[in-house]
Amino acid sequence: MKKSVFVALAASLVLLALSLPVLATEPAVSRLNGRADIMLGDADLIGSSNDIWTVSGNLAIPVTKAIGAQLDAGFGELEVNAFDGDLTSFGLHLFARNPELGLAGIFASHLEIEDFDFAQFGVEGEYYSGPMTIAAILGQQDTDFDDDLFASIDLRWYPMDELMVEIGARFIESDRRAHLGAEYQLLQSLASYTDLALSAYADLAFGDDDYDHALIGLRTYFGPPKTLVMRHRQDQLDSTTDRLK
Numbered sequence: 001m002k003k004s005v006f007v008a009l010a011a012s013l014v015l016l017a018l019s020l021p022v023l024a025t026e027p028a029v030s031r032l033n034g035r036a037d038i039m040l041g042d043a044d045l046i047g048s049s050n051d052i053w054t055v056s057g058n059l060a061i062p063v064t065k066a067i068g069a070q071l072d073a074g075f076g077e078l079e080v081n082a083f084d085g086d087l088t089s090f091g092l093h094l095f096a097r098n099p100e101l102g103l104a105g106i107f108a109s110h111l112e113i114e115d116f117d118f119a120q121f122g123v124e125g126e127y128y129s130g131p132m133t134i135a136a137i138l139g140q141q142d143t144d145f146d147d148d149l150f151a152s153i154d155l156r157w158y159p160m161d162e163l164m165v166e167i168g169a170r171f172i173e174s175d176r177r178a179h180l181g182a183e184y185q186l187l188q189s190l191a192s193y194t195d196l197a198l199s200a201y202a203d204l205a206f207g208d209d210d211y212d213h214a215l216i217g218l219r220t221y222f223g224p225p226k227t228l229v230m231r232h233r234q235d236q237l238d239s240t241t242d243r244l245k
Contacts, residue, residue, distance in 0.1 A: 026098070026099045026100065026234070027062055027065045027066070027068075027099075027234075028062065028063075028064075028065065028066050028067055028068035028095065028096060028097035028098075028099075028103075029060050029061060029062040029063075029068035029097075029234070029235060030062075030223070030224070030234040030235055031062065031223065031224070032059070032060070032061060032062065033059075033060050033221070033222055033223030033224075033235045033236070034057060034058055034059040034060060034221075034222045034223070035057060035058055035219055035220060035221045035222060035236060036055070036056070036057040036219070036220045036222070037054070037055065037056045037057065037074075037217055037218070037219045037220075037239075037241075038053075038054075038055050038217055038218055039052075039053065039054050039055075039056070039076075039215055039216070039217035040052065040053040040054075040215070040216065040217065041213060041214050041215035041216055042212075042213060042214050042215075043212075043213035043214075043215065044210070044211045044212055044213060050078050050079060051078070051079040052076060052077070052078050052079070052087070052215075053076050053077055054074050054075065054076030054077075054087065054241070055074065055075055055076065056072070056073065056074030056075070056076075056089070056239065056241040057072075057073060057074070058070055058071060058072040058073070058091075058236070058237075058239050058241075059071045060235050060236055060237070063094075066096050066097070066098070067094070067095070067096055068093075068094075068095055068096075068097060069092070069093060069094050069095075070091075070092070070093040070095075070236070070237050070239075071091070071092060072089070072090065072091035072092070072093075072109065072239045072240045072241050073089065073090050073091075073241070074087070074088070074089040074090075074239075074241035075087065075088050075089075078113055085113050085114040086113075086114060087111070087112070087113050088111070088112050089109065089110065089111040089112070089240070089241045090109065090110050090240075091107060091108065091109035091110075091239065091240025091241060092107065092108050092109070092240075093105055093106070093107045093124070093237050093240070094106055094107075095124070095237065097126075097233075099128075099230075099233045099234045100128065101127070101128060102125065102126050102127040102128055103124070103125060103126040103237070104123075104124075104125045105123070105124050105125075105237075106121075106122070106123055106124070107120075107121065107122060107123075107124055107137075107139075107240060108120070108121040109121070109240035109241075115144075116143070116144055117143065117144055118141065118142075118143050119141070119142045119143075120139050120140070120141050120142075120150070120240070121139055121140055122137060122138050122139020122140060122150075123137070123138055123139065124136070124137045124138075124237075124238075125137075128233055131157055131158040131159065131229070132155070132156070132157055132158075133155075133156040133157075133158075133232070133233075134153070134154070134155060134156075135153070135154045135156065135168075135238065136151070136152065136153045136154075137150075137151060137152045137153075138150075138151045139151075141172060148172050148173040149172075149173065150170070150171060150172040150173075151170070151171050152168060152169065152170040152171070153168060153169055154166055154167070154168030154169075155167050155168065156232075158228070158229045161227035161228060161229050161230075162184060162185040162188075162227055162228045163182070163183070163184050163185075163228065164182065164183045164184075164228060164229070164232070165181075165182050166179075166180070166181040166182065166183075167179070167180050167181075168181075170207075175207065175208050175209065175211075176207055176208050177205055177206070177207030177208070177211055178205065178206060178207065179203055179204060179205035179206075179213075180203070180204050180205075181201065181202065181203035181204070182201065182202055182203075183199050183200070183201040183219070183228065184199060184200055184201075184228075185197060185198070185199040185227070185228040185231075186198045186199060186200060188225040188226065188227065195222055195223055195224060195225075196220055196221065196222060197220065197221040197223070197225065197231075198218065198219070198220055198221075199218070199219045199221070199228065200216075200217070200218055200219070201216070201217050201218075201219060202215065202216045202217075203215045221235075221236075223235055
């Protein structure tokens with residue numbers, strides 16, 4: 001039953017992806033661009049409260065006018081009492097996007113925390129309507145313990161072009177989580193002669209089995225000066241390194 005639902009939804013997303021290039025008037029990725037993040041906080045990743053810090057980055061690549069790709073990578077450290085564990089993650093997206101309408105694509109990612117492995121793959125989609133974005137993910141998560149279907153849905157609101165407020169929910173079998181996040185672009189360009197921009201972000205979450213996380217970070221964008229909402233709809237995707245918290 002679960003596999004049939006997954007296949008049906010994946011097929012629907014493929015059909016949507018095929019229609020987006022026909023409707024597109026702007027490129028899926030405006031030009032080669034990227035971002036770099038530094039994040040720290042507290043996260044319940046392996047059954048207990050842990051101090052965590054990560055550095056991550058991604059590169060968005062225009063493949064054709066309507067098709068784009070994105071590479072994600074991250075490294076960090078997890079501190080649990082006297083234990084310090086290294087964290088590494090990698091991800092790949094392939095997607096069709098119409099910046100005026102939405103996005104449909106596929107992704108795969110892998111996270112390793114010392115001897116624990118987490119792999120995810122699935123489909124992702126976004127719908128744009130004025131200052132609102134609806135983003136959804138459906139996929140399979142394989143770990144050293146079990147294999148589960150997972151899904152998430154997020155509502156993103158841009159009360160101003162430089163500010164995003166996000167509320168969402170995530171489901172992994174019987175495990176449910178809710179989160180609230182925000183990102184504010186401090187500077188569209190750090191200087192008139194650079195293609196660098198700076199933003200700050202934070203995310204709070206809680207869920208079943210006493211799960212919670214509280215994270216803050218700084219983000220540097222590499223690309224032409226533009227508003228935050230345009231970066232999210234013309235350049236960057238939600239990184240897979242952000243989903244594996």
